[in-house]
Structure formats: structure tokens, C-alpha cells
Amino acid sequence: MTDESAPPGVDPTVPNAARVYDYLLGGKDNFKADRELGDLVMQVLPETRDHIRMYRSMVGRFVQYLVGQGIRQFLDLGSGLPSHQNVHEVAHRLAPDARVVYVDNDPVVCAHGRALLEEPERVAMVQADARDPAAVLADPQVRGLLDFDRPVALLMLFFLHMIPDADDPHAFTAAYRDALAPGSYLVISHVAGDTLPERTDRIVELYRHAGTSMNPRSEAEVRRFFGDFELTPPGLVNGVVTVWPFGDETDTPFWDPDLAKMIYSGIGFKK
16 A cells, blocks of 8 residues: 555554554555565564464464364454454354454554455454453444353454553453453463563564554563463463464474564463
8 A cells, every 4th residue: 555545544654563464464455664664574583474474374273273162252352454364264164153353443454354354244343442441342343243141252362562561451451351251262472572582672672663562571471461261271382383282283384483482372261
């Protein structure tokens, strides 16, 4: 997209994490500032594109596992643009009756997301600030598709590390946890702040100079997001995605075990 095509209220000169992600995946729904930041990240970590594709595969593994546990409702916060191996594609391939709501605060992301999603009875793209659980949970589209008296999978994939401590992410995550029925799941993937700091610090600095927040956190800080939810085996994982006891390992075309340590991932279960 060109800067001139930005809708009202969108500053194309400020990069957005979802659009940078789209660019690194090879998408077209991004602006010059997003592409410039993506290129800078690639200079620091040339393997970034391969790893983002691997992360998308990991999302598919999560959804596959959750559908296998009987989950048919998904709330994906800070979802970014629907892309290859997205939540509803994987869920519907395994369970056609699954319902998925994507939430993002970027109007460009949401406009293009709605254009890509043509199944209002099963999928919705909601423009909202995921830091405001009361507003998200009361949204008519969210309520229209998801029944919070039944189990829901809450996905916070590569989202929470974009939220600074000043916005109290632990508090709003707790509010979402409280709203979920027993039998629900919370899935988190988060940039690690205590494993490869020399690499993550450089990425944080790039985002800071571009006017965007990136907030890696320690294992203990990421674990706190799960509250009293029970972590499913193998627990909070730092490293190689193939330690997950589900999924098809043939979908792992590239995975640098050292670089993989930049991410913590886990699945929590509400009893």
C-alpha cells in the first residue's frame, strides 16, 4: 500500500506491529514505514522471515490441539491480519462448526481483515483495543459469535510483548481469564527477555526508534499471565517448537534452536 492510501485516522509514517508482520510474511497490506522497520529487523536477524513462517505453523499446532480438546470457540487478541495457517482456517478444517473472533485495534488491519473474511456466521474481525477487556467482551460481534458460558480458547499470540508495563497487561489478562468458563484455555507466545538479551535488546531499540513499543519479559513474568490456570505439558516452553506433543513435525521446515529461545509459549487450562 502507499502512504496516500491510508484511511482517516491512520498515520502511515508510524509502523504497526501487525503490518510489519504482514510485510515479513510477504503480504501487501503495509506502508513504507512498516517495510523499513521490517528491513531493519532483518538486518539484525536475517532468519526472521523463516521464523515468522515457523511461528505461523506453531499457531496451527495450537489450534489443532485445542480442537482436539473439544474447543469450538476462539478469541484471538491482537490478531493482526489473517494470513496463511490462520486460526479459522485450521479450526474449520478440523471442526467446521468452530467460531472465531479476531480482535485488533488497527483500522487498516481490520478493514482488510473484514474483506478477507466472508463468513459472518462463523468468523468476525472486530476493531477494538484488546487492553480493554470490558469493551471487547461486551462487543456485539464478540457476543454474537461466542458463548462465554461455554469453554473458549483465548489466544494471545505475539501480542503481550507489544504492551508496556504501564498499561498493566497482567491486570487486563486477569480480567479475560476471569471471564472464561471452566474448560477454557489461554494460549500465550511472548518474546523472552532473559535468554538472548543481546539480540532482543537490539530489536527493542529498533522498535523504540520507530515509535513502537516492544517489551520482552522473563520466564517468571510470562508465567504470571497464566494466573491459576494449569499449564498443560510440557509447560511454559522456551525453545524448539517440536517439543510440543502434538502437530506434524513435517511442518517444521526451519528452526534454529538458539534463535527459538527468543520465545516463550504455553497453554493454560481453566479447571
